[in-house]
Amino acid sequence: MSSNKNNLTKILKISGLRNTPQRQAILDELNRTRDHRDVEEIYFSLKKKGIKVSRATVYRTLELFVNHYLIRRLDLGEGKYRYESRESDHHDHIVCLDCNKITEFMNNRIEELQEEVAQENGFFLKRHVHQLFGHCLNETCPNK
Amino acid sequence: MSSNKNNLTKILKISGLRNTPQRQAILDELNRTRDHRDVEEIYFSLKKKGIKVSRATVYRTLELFVNHYLIRRLDLGEGKYRYESRESDHHDHIVCLDCNKITEFMNNRIEELQEEVAQENGFFLKRHVHQLFGHCLNETCPNK
DNA sequence: AAATTCTTTGAGACTCATTCTCAACAACAT
DNA sequence: ATGTTGTTGAGAATGAGTCTCAAAGAATTT
Numbered sequence: 034m035s036s037n038k039n040n041l042t043k044i045l046k047i048s049g050l051r052n053t054p055q056r057q058a059i060l061d062e063l064n065r066t067r068d069h070r071d072v073e074e075i076y077f078s079l080k081k082k083g084i085k086v087s088r089a090t091v092y093r094t095l096e097l098f099v100n101h102y103l104i105r106r107l108d109l110g111e112g113k114y115r116y117e118s119r120e121s122d123h124h125d126h127i128v129c130l131d132c133n134k135i136t137e138f139m140n141n142r143i144e145e146l147q148e149e150v151a152q153e154n155g156f157f158l159k160r161h162v163h164q165l166f167g168h169c170l171n172e173t174c175p176n177k
Numbered sequence: 178m179s180s181n182k183n184n185l186t187k188i189l190k191i192s193g194l195r196n197t198p199q200r201q202a203i204l205d206e207l208n209r210t211r212d213h214r215d216v217e218e219i220y221f222s223l224k225k226k227g228i229k230v231s232r233a234t235v236y237r238t239l240e241l242f243v244n245h246y247l248i249r250r251l252d253l254g255e256g257k258y259r260y261e262s263r264e265s266d267h268h269d270h271i272v273c274l275d276c277n278k279i280t281e282f283m284n285n286r287i288e289e290l291q292e293e294v295a296q297e298n299g300f301f302l303k304r305h306v307h308q309l310f311g312h313c314l315n316e317t318c319p320n321k
Numbered sequence: 322a323a324a325t326t327c328t329t330t331g332a333g334a335c336t337c338a339t340t341c342t343c344a345a346c347a348a349c350a351t
Numbered sequence: 352a353t354g355t356t357g358t359t360g361a362g363a364a365t366g367a368g369t370c371t372c373a374a375a376g377a378a379t380t381t
Contacts (some may be wrong), residue, residue: 049269051328051377072367087331093379108253110306112339113367127300138294146287147309154280156311162254163307165291167300195348195357216338236339256368257338264353323381330375341364348357 044101050057059094063104069115069135109135125156129169131157131176136169188245199230203238207248212261213270253279253308269305273313275320280313308314 041060042052055130062078070078076091095116098104107115109128124137143163151158168176185204186196191280203224207214214222218234239260242248250261253272270282295302312320 039252046378050327053329053377055330085331089332089369090330093329108202108252108254110237126321127295127298127302130303136298136300137300140290140294143287143290143294146290148283150282150284150287151271151311152216154271154282155314156273157314158309158311159274161307161309163305165295165300165302167295167302167304170299170301193357197348197358199359229360232360233340233361237358260347323379326378327363328375331373333368333371336368338367339365339368342362344360345356346357348355351353 041103044103048101050097054084055090056094056097057137058082058084059091063098063116064118064120067118067121069107069109069117071111071113071115075116102137108162125163125165127165127167129171129174130166131168132171132173133173134169134171136176138165185247188247192245194241198228199234200231200238200241202226202228203235204242204247207242207260208262208264211262211265213251213261215255217259220233229266230234231300252306253309269307269309271311273315273318274310275312276315276318278313278315278318282309 041057043061045052045056058079059075062075072088072095076086076088078084079086079091095104095106095114099106099116102119104119105117107117107126108113109126121137122139124139127136127138128134129136147161147163148158168174171177185201189196189200203219204221206222216232216235219239220230220232223235223294239250239258242244243250243260243304248261248263249261251261251270253259253270265281266283270281271280271282274279276302289303291307292302312318315321
């Protein structure tokens with residue numbers, strides 16, 4: 034935590050930026066879990082903890098962190114973004130159409146094929162968006 | 178054209194819906210090209226052709242057609258949807274980060290692996306979103 | 322520790338895509 | 352042709368995200 038704080042302060046300083054309680058709290062909040070959170074969830078989590086922060090700051094800070102590769106931004110086709118910690122490795126997502134459960138997956142062969150496809154089409158691949166949507170077989174899922 | 182009109186009329190009738198000049202025009206407009214168009218583009222194309230239509234109708238009709246598998250809806254991460262004809266086969270997209278050129282691709286092995294991944298994770302796969310983003314090697318692209 | 326500098330924040334206005342409301346309109350069956 | 356009922360248009364409403372600007376507060380300097 035305290036080493037984390039120093040970390041963030043250092044990273045920001047390189048770009049002439051300052052660390053603040055709000056920035057630290059937002060990063061800690063995302064790193065605390067592997068969840069995929071949207072802005073409202075993050076905003077209210079911080080509020081509940083008594084941290085003084087505005088929505089504008091949450092939006093600005095998340096964008097800042099995405100640009101500095103401190104967190105990842107997800108677009109799961111909901112009309113809004115979700116954010117996740119970068120403490121886990123790269124992965125893509127399967128989403129249940131019934132209960133919205135988000136499961137992470139990683140397939141090396143698919144990753145390789147994406148590179149091949151990009152090359153074949155004359156592209157230098159920078160990133161990808163890959164989501165599977167389906168029905169999960171969970172007992173607790175409303176479709177069962 | 179006229180067989181097309183009869184077609185759409187029949188399809189809609191099955192669900193107790195009616196064909197209208199607006200609906201026919203929107204479907205024709207999308208089927209006319211392989212392009213990936215957003216609502217404003219479609220709306221203004223129709224306006225330019227002198228077709229009386231409102232944005233609300235364009236939105237409603239596109240959703241109706243997506244639900245009836247007459248067209249496909251694309252989310253290329255732009256904060257708005259694009260729509261394309263279903264006269265082409267299934268494919269995914271590579272988007273150039275510099276010139277926004279959209280290239281279609283289709284890789285059978287990736288499609289198979291998506292099925293495997295879904296199965297491994299206890300999902301019955303319904304659909305997927307798969308986009309690659311990179312830099313294209315086009316002469317006309319602003320990054321060259 | 323105080324002064325200085327310059328970044329950051331909060332509140333609310335604003336934008337943009339999309340959805341909703343409802344009265345007027347118009348397909349289609351009979 | 353007429354009636355029933357689905358459809359449209361105009362604009363209000365919504366929701367996510369961005370912008371503005373004065374006040375607040377990091378970090379540096381004295």
